[in-house]
Amino acid sequence: MSEEIKMVDIFLMGKRYTVPETLTIMDAMEYAGYQLKRGCGCRAGFCGACATVYRMAGDYELKVGLACQTKVEDGMYLAQIPFFPGRKATFDLEEIRPSTAHFAQLYPEVYRCLGCSSCTKVCPQDIDVMQYIAYIQRGDFKKAADISFDCLMCGLCVSRCPVNIVHYNAALTARRLYSRYIAKPDAFLTERTKAIEEGKLDAEIDALVSAEQEKLQEMYNNREIEK
Amino acid sequence: MSYTPQLKELMKKVEETRASRVGVNFPRMSQEERQDVLEKFHPDYIVDGFREIKVGVNKGSRMPTEMADVFESWSRLRNVELDLKAEPDYDVDVLIIGGGGAGASAALDAHAAGADVLIATKLRFGDANTMMAQGGIQAADKENDTPAIHYLDVVGGGRFENIPELARALVMDAPLVIKWLEDMGTMFDKKEDGTMITIHGGGTARKRMHAARDYTGAEIMRTLRDEVLNKGITIIEFTAAVELILDDHGRAAGAVLFNLETEQYMIARAKTVIIATGGSGRLHYRGFPTSNHYGATADGLVIGYRAGAKTIYADSIQYHPTGGAYPPQLLGLLVTEKTRGLGATPLNIKGEQFVYHLETRDVESSAIIRECEERNLGVPLPTGITAVWLDSPLIELTHGEGTIERQLPAMLRQFQRFDVDIRKEPMLIYPTLHYQNGGLLITENGQSTVENLYVAGEAAGGIHGTNRLMGNSLLDIIVFGRRAGRDAAAKSKEMPAPQGLNLEHVASYHRELEETGAADDRTGPILLPHYTHR
Numbered sequence: 001m002s003e004e005i006k007m008v009d010i011f012l013m014g015k016r017y018t019v020p021e022t023l024t025i026m027d028a029m030e031y032a033g034y035q036l037k038r039g040c041g042c043r044a045g046f047c048g049a050c051a052t053v054y055r056m057a058g059d060y061e062l063k064v065g066l067a068c069q070t071k072v073e074d075g076m077y078l079a080q081i082p083f084f085p086g087r088k089a090t091f092d093l094e095e096i097r098p099s100t101a102h103f104a105q106l107y108p109e110v111y112r113c114l115g116c117s118s119c120t121k122v123c124p125q126d127i128d129v130m131q132y133i134a135y136i137q138r139g140d141f142k143k144a145a146d147i148s149f150d151c152l153m154c155g156l157c158v159s160r161c162p163v164n165i166v167h168y169n170a171a172l173t174a175r176r177l178y179s180r181y182i183a184k185p186d187a188f189l190t191e192r193t194k195a196i197e198e199g200k201l202d203a204e205i206d207a208l209v210s211a212e213q214e215k216l217q218e219m220y221n222n223r224e225i226e227k
Numbered sequence: 228m229s230y231t232p233q234l235k236e237l238m239k240k241v242e243e244t245r246a247s248r249v250g251v252n253f254p255r256m257s258q259e260e261r262q263d264v265l266e267k268f269h270p271d272y273i274v275d276g277f278r279e280i281k282v283g284v285n286k287g288s289r290m291p292t293e294m295a296d297v298f299e300s301w302s303r304l305r306n307v308e309l310d311l312k313a314e315p316d317y318d319v320d321v322l323i324i325g326g327g328g329a330g331a332s333a334a335l336d337a338h339a340a341g342a343d344v345l346i347a348t349k350l351r352f353g354d355a356n357t358m359m360a361q362g363g364i365q366a367a368d369k370e371n372d373t374p375a376i377h378y379l380d381v382v383g384g385g386r387f388e389n390i391p392e393l394a395r396a397l398v399m400d401a402p403l404v405i406k407w408l409e410d411m412g413t414m415f416d417k418k419e420d421g422t423m424i425t426i427h428g429g430g431t432a433r434k435r436m437h438a439a440r441d442y443t444g445a446e447i448m449r450t451l452r453d454e455v456l457n458k459g460i461t462i463i464e465f466t467a468a469v470e471l472i473l474d475d476h477g478r479a480a481g482a483v484l485f486n487l488e489t490e491q492y493m494i495a496r497a498k499t500v501i502i503a504t505g506g507s508g509r510l511h512y513r514g515f516p517t518s519n520h521y522g523a524t525a526d527g528l529v530i531g532y533r534a535g536a537k538t539i540y541a542d543s544i545q546y547h548p549t550g551g552a553y554p555p556q557l558l559g560l561l562v563t564e565k566t567r568g569l570g571a572t573p574l575n576i577k578g579e580q581f582v583y584h585l586e587t588r589d590v591e592s593s594a595i596i597r598e599c600e601e602r603n604l605g606v607p608l609p610t611g612i613t614a615v616w617l618d619s620p621l622i623e624l625t626h627g628e629g630t631i632e633r634q635l636p637a638m639l640r641q642f643q644r645f646d647v648d649i650r651k652e653p654m655l656i657y658p659t660l661h662y663q664n665g666g667l668l669i670t671e672n673g674q675s676t677v678e679n680l681y682v683a684g685e686a687a688g689g690i691h692g693t694n695r696l697m698g699n700s701l702l703d704i705i706v707f708g709r710r711a712g713r714d715a716a717a718k719s720k721e722m723p724a725p726q727g728l729n730l731e732h733v734a735s736y737h738r739e740l741e742e743t744g745a746a747d748d749r750t751g752p753i754l755l756p757h758y759t760h761r
Contacts, residue, residue: 001374024556026428030758037487037755038466042520044560045641046361046445069644071556090457125640145414149440150636153449172416176412184421189368192402196374205399208279208382209391215328219465220383221258226371226433 005105011057023058025052025067025078040081040197045069048152051124051159054078062108064156066124086156086166091173098141110136112163119157124146125150129167136174144171146176231609231645234553236656237352240578241616241653248572249624253582261590268593268600271544276513277542281737284676285537289542293510297525298532298746299740300751302733303469304483307492311728314507315496318343319461320719322374322482322497324468327355328444328701329684330503331451331709333715334460337501340716344460345495347484349467349504349522349754353452355702356520356685360444360564361637363428363436363700366401372433374398381699383415384430384587385664385692387502388540392688393441396671400706406438408705413450414439420443426568428697430587436698439565441637444701466493467526467754471534471680475727479534479680483730489753496728498719499679502527503704505670506542506663506685509756512544515660516559526752527686531667533736536675536682540665543693545610546590548573550659552614554645559659564588564640564697567656569634570625574616574653575604581615589694592658592709592746599657614657619649662700666692679718681711 005020006135010028017032026040041049050067057075067080096102110133117130127150134219135144148171157167195201208216230238256264266272278296279287290298321337323330323480326348333433337344367377371491377398382389405423409415416424416438421472428436440445455462465487472494474480481496517523532538549566551557567573572584574590575598582594595615599605605613619638622630631639642649666688673681684704691699740746 010565021557027556027758031760033759035755035757035759036521037350040521040761041350042356042359044359044518045355045644046349046442046637047520049351049357066556069556071645088456090459092457149414149446150442150640152445172449175243175414176450176453178412179409179414180412183414183417184419186368186405186421187419187422188370189402189406189409189423192368193406196399196402201374201399203737204373205378205395208375208378209395216379216387220379223379223432224378226427227511 008072010072011077013079014047019072021072023072025065025070025072026050026070029067039067039080043068048154051081051154051156052078052094053081064122064124066154069124081155081159084159086155086158086169088166088169089173093176093180098181100139103136107166108161108174109165110170112136113165114163116162118160118162122156122160124154124156125152126153132171133165133167136170141174141178142182143187145175148175237576238652240576241574241618242467244578245618245624248621253580256586256590262591264597265589268596269589270513271543273513280386281745282736282744283536284530285541288538291512291542291544292607293512294507294525294541296749297510297751297753299745300529300749301740301746302533303485303570304713304730304733305737307484309492309494311494311730315504317345318495319343319494319495319497321499321501321715322347322495323501324482325461325503325505325684326352327503327505327684327704328357329704329708330501331448331455332705333501333503333683333712334455334472335451336709336712337457337716338458338460340717342719343490343514345497346462347462347466347468347482347495348462348464349487349526350464351464353448354520354522355448356523357444357448357632357701359518359520359561361561362565362620363442363443363698364405364447364701365431365435365696365704366405366437366585367398367427367433367434367435367564368405368423369425369433370413371560372435374401376680377401377435380691380696381429381539381560384696385694386694390689392671393669395708396710397690399510399705401702404702404705406683408447408450411450411454416440416444425652427585428564428568429585429591431694436568438565441565441635447701468530469752470730470733472531472730473534473732474725474726475729476487478725480725480728489543489674490627491523495740497723499681499684499715501673501715502531502667502686503684503708504686508660512660515546517549517660518550518559518561520659521756524753524756526754527682528667529752531675531680531682534680534732535678536667536677536680538665539668539688540693543590543659543664545664545695546592546658547661548588548595548658549656552612552657553608553655554647555610556645556720557641561659561661562654562656563635566619566635566638567618567753569622569630571617571622573656574618576606577604582674587694587696595658608655612657614655615658616653618653620651620653623650662695664693664695669707671710673707674714681715683707683711
């Protein structure tokens, strides 16, 4: 069932290379001979290390993608963004609360959003970035946490923002605030950790730790499995 | 690249049988059937994939050939002049090598214990397998569950070869770890009242898999990373450790660091060292594709072994049953076990299920390999390999439309990028090289067999026996990261600044290599995999 693979021309930082059309941008760079150091991470769309900007020959529009998740196309001019100097505010989570006043101290630039939507347009995860910035402005940390959740922190939004918002760090802070103070703690979890710390579950586990393998095997094979 | 017309034709078989499969549970294997399929089809049992290592503290023990190759290699410092008597570039209490989940957890607890901590990491801080772990993290924190029930799952899954004290530490610390993460503002899937939503994983007796959608590892990693940055802990990125340094008593006392970008060497002196460099999937054992991070090249194992740290179960490798097989851009990519946890089942070319969908990973993988290799009922792909279906649309049929979008957003997005809609079309999967079950031997406080050298995370061995369960790796990196961090910090307080820094162990390892001729022209650790085609 194998078919012959078509080759395409791509331009890595302006230099032309001919590569198989089935490759991702990342594989194509390696095919072309690059030993990647920066701009390469999980190779599966989770880490955000391989933010890439590109343009198709003859077109003015700048496009973006993750190099490991985007297939090459004929006439693609591309460059990777290996690092972007976005600011991260440091904080003690126990000292702040999900309030606009606290947030404004950490990330005042969030409140300067012009509503241009450049961040949303550029997001390779299709997150409505500008919308979560709006939620943060309004103090709706729950909604901001929810819609920003799939962010990979690749930094493309930051690279395009005219007022220098560091969206991904603001979103992470919003999610941590939501999870710490708005979502309720798991009540039984707290009970369970207390029982462990007080040694109440030691006897049961120690009986297993010192059990013979045969006994363990029997227990394992006959254990009750929750439906 | 969507499915080809031929594949779409074959897909009809899956659609034909789907309605009849809803709510029907395929029988689980008996213990005998499990053993049989493992011995015949699991790559760990394929003799020609292994050889004995000729040098070092585990001389004569069995390892995958590719691992033995990187172990039997010359030091990168073989022809490098270093002045270990000079003032070191860094001088700290605790040096952590590796910036994934284990390294970050170790850093936080060592810092909290008052130690001066340095993290050196080969790539970006947080770029690690942790970031890619999707499905979940186990902990017995429900009323119908206890750490003892969790323990039984861990050792049964691990073929009863786990070191009992390590498995005990894993399950007993588990609820504490979830609480620690909850307090740190990790966004777990919860009900309105705060109760964690938990599901089954392969080989679990209780629903104890906690998740953050299918970005569980990413959510944990970005939270830990943010907290390390908040604490102002020093991090050097794109800097690998290429050898450990020992003191005049043979104790770990630092490392030689290598700046990948400037190619300069630096000396880090430390009272204690924690190896948290992760696994080795990028060595591609037996030519398997891998779900692992780019940096998973066994660096910590190699330098730890040279310094005399013993390994355990180095010959036990985990193949994740559901690696992406098609479209070709997704080859080797992890299809999270949560997909099966939610009810997707593996099917052969006839659209028939051939194995219970939640056997332990080793058994599930072996059954898939058997279906393709022995029974010849795999689905032939245009790329020349065979695969089996994973019927993801069954999830929507069982749990209602919209389940995949809510519960598996990363999977949905990844396949959509290559024009496959997993809500409507089944996935094509084949086992992928996923995890190193063994590693450097540790105690329950993370100490290796070399004094003042600790190991945490995937680089450590013994916790999971010879087969790890889903959701116990995200757990283990934090449990043993924190334990190593705390113990290393305490130990460093008792220690004076190390004296007589040396690389004698490297010289003596070289003498062994010369006597045996084992290394050929190989240099290690390799630091980066080589995928350049010309």
